[in-house]
Amino acid sequence: MCENDDMAVGAISACVELGYQIPRDISFIGFDDMAYAKFITPSLTTIKKPTAQIIEMGVAKLMAIVEGEQSDVEQKIVDPEMVIRQSVVNLYQH
Numbered sequence: 001m002c003e004n005d006d007m008a009v010g011a012i013s014a015c016v017e018l019g020y021q022i023p024r025d026i027s028f029i030g031f032d033d034m035a036y037a038k039f040i041t042p043s044l045t046t047i048k049k050p051t052a053q054i055i056e057m058g059v060a061k062l063m064a065i066v067e068g069e070q071s072d073v074e075q076k077i078v079d080p081e082m083v084i085r086q087s088v089v090n091l092y093q094h
Helices: 005-017 051-066
Strands: 029-031 045-048 081-083
Touching: 005 029
Parallel strands: 029 045
Antiparallel strands: 045 081
Protein backbone atom coordinates (compact mmCIF):
# COMPACT_ATOMS: atom_id res chain seq x y z
CA MET A 1 0.00 0.00 0.00
CA CYS A 2 1.37 3.36 -1.00
CA GLU A 3 0.82 6.71 0.67
CA ASN A 4 -0.84 8.12 -2.44
CA ASP A 5 -1.69 7.21 -6.02
CA ASP A 6 1.36 9.01 -7.44
CA MET A 7 3.68 6.85 -5.35
CA ALA A 8 1.78 3.71 -6.34
CA VAL A 9 2.15 4.56 -10.03
CA GLY A 10 5.89 5.14 -9.54
CA ALA A 11 6.28 1.87 -7.64
CA ILE A 12 4.34 -0.03 -10.31
CA SER A 13 6.54 1.48 -13.04
CA ALA A 14 9.71 0.54 -11.18
CA CYS A 15 8.50 -3.04 -10.66
CA VAL A 16 7.53 -3.39 -14.32
CA GLU A 17 10.99 -2.15 -15.35
CA LEU A 18 12.47 -4.87 -13.13
CA GLY A 19 10.39 -7.49 -14.91
CA TYR A 20 7.63 -8.04 -12.37
CA GLN A 21 4.04 -8.51 -13.48
CA ILE A 22 1.39 -6.54 -11.66
CA PRO A 23 -0.63 -7.96 -9.88
CA ARG A 24 0.60 -11.53 -10.44
CA ASP A 25 3.95 -10.95 -8.68
CA ILE A 26 3.09 -7.97 -6.49
CA SER A 27 -0.11 -6.06 -5.74
CA PHE A 28 -0.46 -2.32 -5.22
CA ILE A 29 -3.02 -0.10 -3.50
CA GLY A 30 -2.88 3.67 -3.71
CA PHE A 31 -4.66 6.36 -1.73
CA ASP A 32 -6.65 9.31 -3.13
CA ASP A 33 -8.40 7.85 -6.21
CA MET A 34 -6.90 10.42 -8.55
CA ALA A 35 -8.72 10.81 -11.88
CA TYR A 36 -6.01 8.92 -13.79
CA ALA A 37 -6.02 5.87 -11.46
CA LYS A 38 -8.61 4.02 -13.51
CA PHE A 39 -6.77 4.67 -16.78
CA ILE A 40 -3.27 3.33 -16.02
CA THR A 41 -2.39 -0.27 -16.80
CA PRO A 42 -3.26 -2.14 -14.72
CA SER A 43 -5.93 0.15 -13.30
CA LEU A 44 -5.07 1.11 -9.74
CA THR A 45 -6.91 -0.21 -6.72
CA THR A 46 -7.10 2.73 -4.36
CA ILE A 47 -8.70 4.19 -1.26
CA LYS A 48 -11.05 7.06 -2.10
CA LYS A 49 -11.41 9.71 0.55
CA PRO A 50 -14.74 11.54 0.67
CA THR A 51 -13.26 14.92 -0.27
CA ALA A 52 -16.59 16.67 -0.88
CA GLN A 53 -17.89 15.56 2.52
CA ILE A 54 -14.67 16.67 4.25
CA ILE A 55 -14.84 20.10 2.59
CA GLU A 56 -18.53 20.49 3.45
CA MET A 57 -17.88 19.64 7.11
CA GLY A 58 -14.87 21.98 7.24
CA VAL A 59 -16.74 24.92 5.75
CA ALA A 60 -19.69 24.37 8.10
CA LYS A 61 -17.32 24.29 11.10
CA LEU A 62 -15.47 27.40 9.92
CA MET A 63 -18.73 29.29 9.43
CA ALA A 64 -19.89 28.29 12.93
CA ILE A 65 -16.61 29.60 14.37
CA VAL A 66 -16.74 32.86 12.35
CA GLU A 67 -20.35 33.45 13.37
CA GLY A 68 -19.49 32.84 17.03
CA GLU A 69 -21.74 29.80 17.34
CA GLN A 70 -18.91 27.45 18.16
CA SER A 71 -15.28 27.80 19.14
CA ASP A 72 -14.11 24.33 20.13
CA VAL A 73 -12.05 22.07 17.92
CA GLU A 74 -13.52 18.71 16.97
CA GLN A 75 -12.01 15.60 15.51
CA LYS A 76 -14.25 13.80 13.05
CA ILE A 77 -13.69 10.50 11.33
CA VAL A 78 -15.03 10.01 7.85
CA ASP A 79 -15.13 6.61 6.22
CA PRO A 80 -13.13 6.13 3.04
CA GLU A 81 -14.14 3.77 0.25
CA MET A 82 -11.99 1.06 -1.33
CA VAL A 83 -12.15 1.20 -5.12
CA ILE A 84 -11.16 -2.25 -6.36
CA ARG A 85 -9.50 -2.35 -9.74
CA GLN A 86 -6.82 -4.51 -11.39
CA SER A 87 -3.62 -3.78 -9.45
CA VAL A 88 -4.43 -6.26 -6.67
CA VAL A 89 -4.66 -10.00 -7.14
CA ASN A 90 -7.62 -11.77 -5.59
CA LEU A 91 -6.00 -14.60 -3.63
CA TYR A 92 -9.33 -16.35 -3.23
CA GLN A 93 -9.55 -16.93 -6.99
CA HIS A 94 -6.12 -18.59 -7.26
